[in-house]
Amino acid sequence: MSEGEYRCERAGPAHTEALLALLESAGSGCYCNYWHFVGDKNAWLERCYVRPEDNRVALAERLRGDELCGVVARASSGALCGWMKVTRAAEVARLYEQRVYRSLPCFGAEPGARADVYTIACAYVAEDERGRGVAKALLSEAIVAARAAGASALEAFPRGGQLEAERLRADEVWMGPEALFLAAGFARVSDFRPYPVLRLHLR
Secondary structure: OEEOOEEEEEOOHHHHHHHHHHHHOOOOOOOOOHHHOOOOHHHHHHHHHHOHHHHHHHHHHHHHOOOOOEEEEEOOOOOEEEEEEEEEHHHHHHHHOOOOOOOOHHHOOOOOOOOOEEEEEEEEEOHHHOOOOHHHHHHHHHHHHHHHOOOOEEEEOOOOOOOOOOOOOHHHOOOOOHHHHHHOOOEEEEOOOOOOEEEEEOO
């Protein structure tokens, strides 16, 4: 899918090296693995700072798998400039187990009813491409990819401002900006500030 000057597509093994390089430019050893990690905070910090290669390998393995794990954006130059993590909610249990989310009524469906719910769990745009519509293009492709994967709904966990018009810092929107999701038709299913939960029904 193309939107403006950006071409977006489902992430796969062919994107591995370029995506690893993009995420490395963020200056973190996470490589989009935090929500998959099993362990405490100290174990996570050790992995990021001492064994970041483990996170690189884990991302490469997901890209080789059959399950949807994200979408990427390329600029007109061909350079990979954006990433949005899109995966089954069950794959990122750590996110849903966060204290601010784990007891919310919006997740109280019958066991099995959420098997086809997918989650947007990260968004990253190269610094020199920010503010040009990359995130919008990524979200459009994420919706298409999730629907093609059989998702019944897509959930997002943006950091929201305490006030509607509050502008957040770049390091506070790594789950995507709230306004982006609202403009795409997502609805708030929980509005506990500053951690709203948004959902888009796909069928």
